[in-house]
Amino acid sequence: MxxxxxxxxxxxxxxxxxxxxxxxxxxxxxxxxxxxxxxxxxxxAPLLPSQYYGIEMVTTRRVPGTGRAVGTGMVNFARSPFGVAVSPSGSYVYDLSLSIDRIKAPRRGAYTAWAVAPDLQDVVRLGVIEEGQVASARVTWNKFLVVLTLEPSTEPTARWLGPVVMRGMSRSSMMHTLAGHGPFENETCLKYGFK
The missing domain is CATH 4.10.810 (Virus Scaffolding Protein; Chain A)
Incomplete structure (x- = not known):
């Protein structure tokens, strides 16, 4: 009770x-x-994204032409007549948008942005993205990762197939990174690009 x-x-x-x-x-x-x-x-009134909830994208430097790339994910609460939208399960609904800069166009394939739950089971495709463009989608997870991959084509797939070019975490995910804990206690956050 x-x-x-x-x-x-x-x-x-x-x-x-x-x-x-x-x-x-x-x-x-x-x-x-x-x-x-x-x-x-x-x-x-318009709901403007907060810098606090911004997602810093970190390059993996595993794909040629991406070493100097920078990206930002902006998280905004989805509109609702009651102030903030929630999913049927009670989670906040977020509008996520991603932009990247200083990245060279790939020789083959296309850069594709994804949002993924921390357990990597549920994936939402934001879309194909090029330098200076924005890809966006709606997500309903409290914690999530944002991944930019180099896909072999622009055709939509259920999951990514190519190498990860950049990655970032939602603000709420940063509280529970596994680096430095449990079986990863000898790993430092800096090794993975996080401060």
Missing amino acids: SFLRAIVLPMVFAAAVGISLAAAVPSTASGTISSLSPCSAIIS
Whole structure:
């Protein structure tokens, strides 16, 4: 019963308050900002990505032309009329976008961006990406990795086939890197490009 009181009841209360506030917003014929209520102005405000949640991409230096590459993944909470979107399982829904710079075009194949759960079982393909372009997708994991690979073609596949060119971790994944712990206690984080 304590779980019900501590977790479920506050969530139900918050949802009920959100629904009642959304229902109380009057519709406007003119659609001008001055005719909107404070609640509707908050809902329509743009959600800008936070630098804090940015993902620093680190090159593996295993593919020619990628040694000087830099990349940034931006994580943004997905839009919702209730402020933040959640999945049916209760996880936050994130809009993830990735951009890379200072990378040479491959002789063959295409650079493809992926988001993957920490256990490497679930994979989401962000898409083919070139220097200066942005690839994006929606993810529902609290912790995830971002991987850039060199794929043999631009055809979509369920998992990557080529070598990993760059990789990065979501902010929440950084709290639990295995480097320096358990069977990896002799490994340093710096060896893998993480500080």
